[in-house]
Amino acid sequence: MGLTYEEFAPGAVHEMPGRVVTEADISAFAELTGDYNPLHVDAAYAAACGYGSIITHGPMIVGIAFGLASPLLNGTVIGLLDIAWSFKRAVWPGDTVSARVAVRDKRPSRQADRGVVELALEIFNQRREVVQTATAKVLVRRQHSQGLG
Template identity: 45%
Template structure:
């Protein structure tokens, strides 16, 4: 079971494990969402681009960062839903880059219903050189501890 709203330490960052972004990730994502832009799927085209090679879809990296955070076992069984998302794409991620995320609980507040609250998590997504490639935050509806256990 994941953490309840009250269990999060505000402003204490945690680093996820790394994950290398490969050909399969980009190809599967392109097929899943239908985004076959040549910047992602055509190496010859990309050699002439400002990136000098293929780059991963920005939303693929965003989704992967959230997946890496979920491996921290913070929200399994206690997240009730995604309420919001704010994201910025700072640098390209090329095939073969390894990303990880520095995730920081920014705010945890009760909602009008006693069994739930709202959690904001900040993200810095970093490549293997510790350069920030994406930043953002997500807002989650989270379970609170049962009143008898508070």
């Protein structure tokens, strides 16, 4: 179970374990989204553009980052309210991405059973280089609402 509104402490930092990104992941994302940009599916094209080989889709890493952060939110998040994302570096097949999730702020919602939590995310590769940064506002259940469906 993820954290409730009361359990999110402004200033708290959560280090989320990493995950390896594979060529199969990139192919599956291209198939799922229909994004067949040659940077992601054509090694010769990506190499000619200076990347050496194919790179991941930036939005794929956004999704992976939310997956890495999901232990904090599973079963308590009600909705994603706002998101701002920056792309700093490419991610290649074989890279391991991990996330740092910092609680920036929180405030009660107009509805008593929930609150708004603002998170700052940094996504790293295996060399601890920042590849993406983000802020997100999420709507989270309060402790007394856990019995609700």
